[in-house]
Amino acid sequence: MSENSEIKVQMRADVGKGASRRLRRAGMVPGIIYGAHKDPVMIQMVHHKLQKQLEQESIFSTILTLNLDGKKQQVLLKDLQRHPYRPFVEHIDFQRISAREKIRTNVPIRFINEEKSVGIKIGGASSHHIVNVEVMCLPKDLPEFLEVDVQDMDIGDTVLISGLTLPKGVEIPVLAQGSEYDLPVVSVHTIHITEEEEEEEEGEIEAEEGGEAEEAPEED
Numbered sequence: 133m134s135e136n137s138e139i140k141v142q143m144r145a146d147v148g149k150g151a152s153r154r155l156r157r158a159g160m161v162p163g164i165i166y167g168a169h170k171d172p173v174m175i176q177m178v179h180h181k182l183q184k185q186l187e188q189e190s191i192f193s194t195i196l197t198l199n200l201d202g203k204k205q206q207v208l209l210k211d212l213q214r215h216p217y218r219p220f221v222e223h224i225d226f227q228r229i230s231a232r233e234k235i236r237t238n239v240p241i242r243f244i245n246e247e248k249s250v251g252i253k254i255g256g257a258s259s260h261h262i263v264n265v266e267v268m269c270l271p272k273d274l275p276e277f278l279e280v281d282v283q284d285m286d287i288g289d290t291v292l293i294s295g296l297t298l299p300k301g302v303e304i305p306v307l308a309q310g311s312e313y314d315l316p317v318v319s320v321h322t323i324h325i326t327e328e329e330e331e332e333e334e335g336e337i338e339a340e341e342g343g344e345a346e347e348a349p350e351e352d
Contacts, residue, residue: 138197138204139185141165144174152223161221165198165207168228175200175226182221186212190276193239198226206271208237229271236305238264239275241296243318245283251320256287261316265293265304273301280318290319 144155144162152162161179166172185191191209198207211225229235241263252258265278278296285291294307294314306313 138199139177140181140199141175141177143201144176147174156220156222161224163224163226165200165205165226165228168230168233170228173200177224179221182224183219186221189240193237193274193276195229195271195274196226206231208235210237231271234268234270235274236266236268237274238266240264240277241317242277242279244279244281248283249285249320250283251285251287251289252282254287255323256320257323258282258285258318258320260318262293262318265296265317266306267298267302268305269302273299275299275302282318282320285318285320287320287322291317293317 141163144151146154155162155176156179159179160176161182163175163177164172165175196207196209197204206229207226208229209224210227211223212221213223214220215222227235241260243258243260246252246258249256249258267275267278275298278298280291280296292314293304296304296317298304
């Protein structure tokens with residue numbers, strides 16, 4: 133999704149559970165806009181149009197332009213409430229942003245060059261421990277994602293949160309809480325064989341040896 137992607141919404145007059153149920157039955161999604169030291173505003177939007185926009189992962193880490201009855205404002209998508217088993221969004225929250233105030237939001241982590249990884253090439257495997265991380269920055273500096281290059285990682289190597297490459301003006305708030313919060317993001321390790329798998333392999337070997345013994349001709 134390109135920066136400043138536009139989403140059309142409408143003002144919502146009726147509020148309450150009953151009004152929200154009526155909106156959903158009519159194919160609309162109730163929502164709210166809040167933040168930037170302004171009063172919250174109740175809104176509604178067309179469900180099928182929202183679903184199409186939600187197909188783009190970057191909608192969760194992109195500055196959006198909300199078109200509210202012709203008036204535009206910049207927001208972040210902060211929360212979605214989905215139906216527990218139907219493919220339906222029941223409520224949506226947008227947070228207004230100010231160009232002069234830092235925002236905190238999650239951005240996805242992308243792992244590249246895993247097929248070229250030194251450790252994976254010799255039989256290792258990678259584990260993704262964290263797939264998104266909260267960043268803090270001014271809206272203009274918000275990255276769509278953070279990238280981790282796995283190519284030079286050998287077996288036993290680990291990239292921590294503090295090892296992520298950050299664009300200028302971007303920081304990760306959790307690191308200020310202490311080293312115990314500097315968690316692994318990705319690691320390359322040997323492929324461990326479980327005891328159950330080892331027993332299965334031993335059983336297969338014994339079966340093969342038994343079969344060979346039965347097929348051997350008897351000596352005169």
